[in-house]
Amino acid sequence: METPEQEIAARQGWMGLLARAPAERLEALLAGAALPGFDWLRVPETGGVMVRGRMGGTGAPFNLGEMTVTRCALRLESGEVGHAHVQGRGRAHAERAALVDALMQGPRAGEMQASVLAPLADEETARRDARAARAAATKVDFFTMVRGGVTMADIMTGDALTGGFADAPVQAARAFRAALEAMARPGRIETVEGAEAPGISTAAAVLLLTLCDRETPIHLASGCDGEALKRWIAFHIGAPVVVAEEAMFALGGWEALKPLDRYRIGTAEYPDRSVTLIVEVAALESAGMKLTGPGIATEAALSLPEVEAFAHNARRFPLGWDCYFTAQDRLAALPRTTTVEAL
Numbered sequence: 044m045e046t047p048e049q050e051i052a053a054r055q056g057w058m059g060l061l062a063r064a065p066a067e068r069l070e071a072l073l074a075g076a077a078l079p080g081f082d083w084l085r086v087p088e089t090g091g092v093m094v095r096g097r098m099g100g101t102g103a104p105f106n107l108g109e110m111t112v113t114r115c116a117l118r119l120e121s122g123e124v125g126h127a128h129v130q131g132r133g134r135a136h137a138e139r140a141a142l143v144d145a146l147m148q149g150p151r152a153g154e155m156q157a158s159v160l161a162p163l164a165d166e167e168t169a170r171r172d173a174r175a176a177r178a179a180a181t182k183v184d185f186f187t188m189v190r191g192g193v194t195m196a197d198i199m200t201g202d203a204l205t206g207g208f209a210d211a212p213v214q215a216a217r218a219f220r221a222a223l224e225a226m227a228r229p230g231r232i233e234t235v236e237g238a239e240a241p242g243i244s245t246a247a248a249v250l251l252l253t254l255c256d257r258e259t260p261i262h263l264a265s266g267c268d269g270e271a272l273k274r275w276i277a278f279h280i281g282a283p284v285v286v287a288e289e290a291m292f293a294l295g296g297w298e299a300l301k302p303l304d305r306y307r308i309g310t311a312e313y314p315d316r317s318v319t320l321i322v323e324v325a326a327l328e329s330a331g332m333k334l335t336g337p338g339i340a341t342e343a344a345l346s347l348p349e350v351e352a353f354a355h356n357a358r359r360f361p362l363g364w365d366c367y368f369t370a371q372d373r374l375a376a377l378p379r380t381t382t383v384e385a386l
Contacts, residue, residue, distance in 0.1 A: 054147070057147055060167065061127065070139060072158060078142060079146075081142065084117055087114070089134070090111075091111055093107075093110075110130060111132060112129070113136070114126075115138060117138070119149070123148045125146070125148075143160075206248065207252065207279045208238060215253055217235070218237065219253050219254075227338050229338055229345070229377050229378060230334045230344060230345045230375060231375065232345075232373050235250075244323060246371065247323055251282075251294070255292055257283075259291045260289050260290050260291050261276065261284055262294070263294055264294065264300045265295065290318050291318060296323050300322065306364055308359060319367065322368050325370060327369075331345060336357075345375055350383050350385050353381070353383040354382070359379070362379075364379065
């Protein structure tokens with residue numbers, strides 16, 4: 044024999060099932076049944092109720108908004124009382140739900156269970172399973188998701204999670220200012236800090252974090268194309284690693300970056316659609332090659348790997364590529380507007 048608590052729970056279950064059932068389906072299931080007469084205790088009436096919710100199911104309750112509800116109550120000729128609350132303005136739906144609720148409390152409970160409630164429960168389960176299957180088809184598995192050509196499972200290994208800016212807003216702003224100052228004043232050497240990446244200098248890592256994002260394809264030349272660095276780029280930047288011809292940024296030693304004619308140099312309409320080379324060098328000194336051009340008061344000097352490639356690049360202006368040179372925590376830049384001569 045059921046306890047009062049069990050009886051209440053069972054009734055709540057079938058009343059909820061009847062309220063959630065499609066109105067036309069409930070009508071169809073009752074079409075062949077001999078329904079008894081009844082008297083209204085409360086005729087179907089429509090109004091609004093406040094729906095409350097919780098953040099995450101556990102937070103403090105809050106008012107989500109109002110919902111239209113129709114309710115009614117009736118008494119069968121045999122004395123059983125049925126109630127119903129259904130969403131919307133379906134008065135006929137509310138009446139049929141209240142009838143079944145009343146019949147479930149009398150001798151016809153087994154009939155209602157078999158002919159109405161069981162089919163409705165099976166159909167509701169099928170609808171839920173179908174929704175779950177559709178949701179599962181869009182599920183993203185964090186550990187197999189690919190970012191920057193690397194799966195997240197690979198990213199979570201090794202030291203890929205470290206080496207980023209500790210105070211990103213401040214450090215990124217300072218690094219961006221240094222990068223702009225270096226490009227605006229060719230030959231000027233800037234010191235940067237805040238980033239460490241596997242196999243490359245601090246300055247190169249800072250430039251990648253500052254200038255690159257998931258929409259800036261990066262080419263890693265031989266010597267800078269290790270899996271550890273690829274994982275670091277995937278986690279901190281999300282940029283795709285591509286072949287030289289598709290790159291917006293290219294990183295590597297000077298000889299490893301060659302041949303230079305495979306990189307994009309822009310077009311007459313869009314000269315900015317060109318590559319920026321980040322050249323790793325052993326040391327940076329304000330000596331070696333003579334620099335002249337915009338951003339230089341008279342002349343400047345910078346230790347460069349050669350002259351001819353930069354002279355050829357300057358002759359193509361406004362087309363061409365731009366360069367950053369990095370060594371330890373120091374960086375300098377050489378835009379395509381700069382003329383390079385041997386001292």
